[in-house]
Each structure stands twice: as C-alpha cells, then as structure tokens.
Amino acid sequence: MHLERIINVRENIKDTVVKTPLLYSNIFSEMCKNNVYMKCENLQLTGAYKLRGALNKIISLNEVEKSRGVICSSAGNHAQGVAYASLLASVNATIVMPETTPYLKVESTKNYGGNVILHGKCYDDAFMKAKSLEEEEKRVFIHPFDDMDVIYGQGTIALEIFEDINDFDYLIAPIGGGGLISGLSLAAKELNPNIKIIGVQAEGAPSMALSIKNNKICTLDSVNTLADGISVKTPGNRTFEIVKDYVDEIITVSESEIVEAFLLLAEKHKLLAEASGVVTLAALNKLNVQDKKVCCIISGGNIDMLTISSLINNGLVSKGRLLCFSVELKNVPGELLKISEILAKENANVVKLEHNQFKAINRIHNVLLEVTVETNGHEHIQNILSAFKQNDYQINVMY
Template sequence: MQKSATESLSNQTLEYHLSEIQKAQANLKGVSIKTALIYSDVFSNECGNSVYIKPENLQITGAFKIRGAYNKLCTLTPSERKRGVIASSAGNHAQGVAYSAEKLGIVATIVMPKTTPLIKVEATKNYGATVVLYGDCYDEAYTEAKRLEKENNFVFVHPFDDIDVMHGQGTIACEIIDEIEDIDCILVPVGGGGLIGGIALAAKALKPSIKIIGVEPEGAKAMKESIDNKKIVNLETVRTIADGVAVKKPGNLTFEIIRNYVDEIVTVSDFDIMESFLLLLEKHKLIAEASGALSFAGLKKIQEKGKKVACVLSGGNIDVVTISSMIDRGLVSRGRLFCFSIELSDIPGELVKVSTILSKENANVVKLDHNQFKTNDRFMQVQLEITVETNGHDHVNKIIKALNNEGYKVNKIY
C-alpha cells in the first residue's frame, strides 16, 4: 500500500531535507534574488534585540513565493509540464507560479479570490497566466482550482502544502544563516505554513539551537489553533487586513513540520500590523503588504532580549489605495493622528480659544468640523470635531490634559 505524504515525511531526516533545499538553491540560481539582510535600528530599539530585515519584498515577483513555485516546477517531469499547471492563490503564489511557468515554457492557470487586490491580479496576467476569479477567500478559490485540475488534467501546484514548494522557501533560511552565522532567532509570517515550514527545516538542520517563531493575525490564527489543539483546526471565518495569510485551514504537511520544528507561534492584531507597516515605510523606505509586515508586529510579543533576530518581510505587493489606508491607520496606531470632539458654548471667541491651546501644544490641525446640529442643545452649544497631527501617545495625552485644564471634556474618536 502506498504511503501518504505525511507518513513519508515522518521517515525523512533533517539531513535529507537540507540536501533537497540545497538542490533548490541550485535550481533558483539566476532566477531568485539573494536578498541581503538589513539591520534595523528602529525595530532593535523597540524590542531590545538586534533585528535584521530579510527583504523578500525586493524579490523578482515582489514576494518570496517565487522560490517555492520555481523549485516545484523544476521537479515536474516532461509529461507533467505538457499537461500545464494550475494553482490557487491570494496573489503572491499566483505570481510565483505564473512567472516560473512562463520562464520554463509551461501553460499556467491561476484561481484567485474575487477579493484579491487588483495589482496582484494584473501582475499575474502580465506573466502570461490565465486568471480565474472565484470565491471570497483562498479556501474557496482552492476548491475551484481542484475542480479545474480534474476537469482539465492539470498539475496542481499547492501554495504551501507541498514539500518541493517548502524546500524552495527553505532557501531563505540558508541565506540568513550564511550571512549571519550566529543568528539566534527567525520570525516568520504564517498563513498555510509553507514559508515557515521550509525555513524551519533548513534552519534546524544547519543550526539546531536556532529559535523559529511564527506570527499569525488574531483574525486568522488557524495554525496556532491547530498546534494548541494538537490537531488540524478549520476556522469558520477569517478576518484580517493580511489577505496573504487569510487561510482557514493549514496544510497537513505544514502542520506536521511546524509541530516538530517550530518553537512558538504568536498572534498580533491588525493594528500591530499597520504600525509595523508604517515603521517599515517611514524608517526603512520598504513597502510591505500587510502579511509581509507580520513578523515585525510579532517582535513585541517575544520574550527574547539581547538576541540577533531576523524578520522575514515576505512580500510587498500592495496597491496605492491600500497603502494610503494603511498609512492613516498606522499613524493612528502610533499616536501620530488624533481625532477628538468637544462641545463649545455658541459664543464668539470659543474657536479661537481652542485653537490657541492646540497651538501652544504644537498640535497641527489637519481637519476641523464646527457643527451645531450634533448637540442636544443646538441653540446654546456646538460640537467641534478636530483631527490633529501629533508626535505620539504622550503628546496626545498632553493635549487632552491641556484641554481638560481649560474646562473642555474631550471625546476621543481615534
């Protein structure tokens, strides 16, 4: 009787996986970029560790997925290549498969959720793949891709639950350790688990003492729930700004690898992610998609101090409208934008009085709404809603205190 993939996996050693990952390195030579680590003063100071950025957003397709996709397609037989490949993806795996297929002369079809950002859809089409938009999340797109696989005899290229894909992703860990031999910890975004699975296999083979920490959004923590429950958990719903990791159910292979080789999984809020996105953009001039910023959001959740930590910035495929929204939310999260309302007596000079207080506190007004119809007594009172630029949460608190001292009750909106 033929063994299942998970049974075969249990018989494979770390040395075997390392040799396969080294083969993947050879396959990827001249295709993927060896992204150099970047030291981060700002993240180092915030978490008490020496933090290095692994900028996979600078990869050829804007994300790490090219590594696993290209390595997988390299393992296909000539007859499999003739059949064509199909994949399901929220975006980055789609581009990885499409780019790889075009480079290797293979016909590719990609099923993407209808909610996929347009920039990822267009980029996938530009690499020559046929794109089918289906469903509202990855799992629904996956179901449709599996149907089309059977209907057309395509070869399915799984975005994470495939050992050849994971071996390709594992080349990231090889590059990190080759560059900083005494690295203590690697933080990795987690969706289905393919990225962290490959990194864990390579890292633990090269340096058993290294700590591998996964970071998931609180609204899509399928892997953490599975590890905590010691069985694969299928979430009913997922809700997170990090669309690239919005997976309801982790893979069977990735679950086994993570259970055995990943030290910890932490979860972060969407606000944590937006704050990290802003810091990457403002301090390092690096654009990350929401899922790409996950590992940086996880830095505050780990107990390690004084260690050398590598954070994988997994991708940077994000549209301009989303960037604008993320910047605004990140500014709010960092205390750099403060919106509040107060009630004023409807008499001359009150608005000037409030403006003088804000000026003294160095708060720059960016928006103001003076509305007498928002109060219970519109003949005697008006509501003033103000948005100001600030320098952080301490500055916000100083502004509130100054207004309170002058008799104004502040209602914080955000």
C-alpha cells in the same frame, strides 16, 4: 537529506531568483533588546518569497504536465509566483484568487500572463474552486504550501541567510499554510541544530497554532485579519507534520501590533511590506529573550496604495500621532479662533478641519467643528483634551 535537496533547488532557480538583502535594524534591535536582522523578501522578484517554490515546482514538471497547463489558488503572492514562473517556462496558468484579494496583486498576476478567476472570501474558498477546475480542465495543481517541491523552494531562503550570517539564535517566519516556515526549518535545523525557529500568525487566523495545540489539523470557522497573505483556515498536512517536529514556538500577534510594525518599518527603514510581511517584526516583543541574534523574514511587499494609506493612518492613531475630535460651538464670530488658540498653545498642528452648521444637534444656535491634528504621543493627546476641558469645551474623540 532535506538540506541536500534544498541545495540542489538553489542551483535550479538561482539564475532567476534574487538573493535578497539581510539588513541590520537598529530600531527593532533597541525595541526588543536583541540584535535584529531582516531578510527582505519584499524585495524579491514578484514582490515576495513565493516565487522560489513556484519556480521550483514548475521546473520539476515533465513536458506532458507542462502541456496540460497549471492551476493554483492563492491569496496573491503565490499567484504572482506561479504566473511569472509559468511565463518563463511557456506554460499556460490559471490562478484562482479570493474576491477580497488586493487590486495590486490581481493586476500584477494578470500582467505576468496568468488567467485570473476571483472566487470566494478567503484562500480556502479559492482552493476549492481551483481543485474543481483541476479536474474539469485536467491541469496540474500547484499547491501554495503543501507540496515538497514548493517547500524546498522556500527553504532556499535559509541557505542565503546562513551564507551571510551563520550564528543566528532565532529565525522568525510568518505562518499561513506553513510552506515558508517548513522549508526554512528543514534547512536551518540541519545547518544549525541549536537555532530556534519561531512561527508567527495573526490572532484572527491562528489555524496552525490551534492545530499544534490540539495535535491535529484544525479548520477555523472563519478568518479575520488584515494580513491577507497568511489568512488560511486549514494548514497543510505535510506542513503540519514539519511544523510539529521542527518549529519551536508559534506566536500570535494582534492587528494593532501588525499596524505598528508596518509603520515603524516604513518610517524608520523606508521599506514597504504588506501586513503579512511584518508579522515577524510585530512578534519581537513577545520573544522574552535579550541579547540574542534574531533574523526576521519580511516575506512580501505586495501592497496597494489605498492599503498603505489606511495602515499608515491606523498606525499613527495607534501610536498617538493623530487625534480627531468634534466639538459643538456657538454659531458666533470668534469661537473658531478660541479653538485655534488652544491647539496652538498645546503645539498641535491642524491637519484637517470641517466647520458644519448642519451637523450640530442644535442647528439654530450651534455649529459642529471636526478637527484632525498631528500629535506627539498619547501624553500629548491627554494634555490637549485637558486644555479643552479647562476651557469648558465638551470634546468628542472620534479617533
């Protein structure tokens, strides 16, 4: 029954939505000893899968509903999907987004014609504001995940996957409110009842995982994750029931695991994805299986340059590719040369250097040197630190 509905939705949206590529990853396959494919929804129009569900919902509205205009709450990607779909359908759209929403997502939503209101610190705050405006302005609320039209729209991704490869053992998707994984699982389980559906949440926002564990919908007191696209305090009523019945396991991943997955995807595949988009890749080492065919949904790529820079730096530090340290030196000629000689001998390339007398504890006789160097892993870092210790330098590792 669900599959037939999703097939019909695909026909309704196929002229707008891009069929995104399904790419094999040698890197992630070798890492987890499985055959890993990536469904690249980061290359979708508006930069994320959310366009699918938003477009299907707005297409399904009658003329009276369209004339009233629509409103939604979103952490960013649903906002862009609703704004773009509304633009195509000539429908007035108001979008409520958290104040913490990345600049790129806010500006992109405005560029698609959405009237943006920033409110609250997370999705749930924006949701409450949008619901109040729905009543005041008599608009039609477009829920980002707890709506069957939206869920069926997201399910069209599974149809595209199975058109390309129909014998996956595992399908892995991010979970925020649960709309994406609900649509995927409804379609995939009918197409292949033996496929395992795995959901992934950030450790700082595990609302669905907690709800499934307690067999009831639970609301988190707070959320704290760089994966803003899946930062949801309360999962949906419909999505909770679907996840409970169709999803085989929910894995949570740490912030450092997310950052490392982002860096690996960018460095090895030259693909950019937002933090919530790479949580499926971050979960690969937690599958505890080998030689299986695995499909990871890369759900979105709406990420701004400052965030990219921050994630890259954090990823490099996490993998032992950057070392920043400080050391107090005697304020006499030749001391900086000694430091340079040690670094050169250990094959550490200097990225940044600050020589500042005023930061030293003993400002009269000493100077503080802060150095950032490129390194080749954690073992290389230990070799560098050991070399300084052997030369009687007291090193303070900053990161």
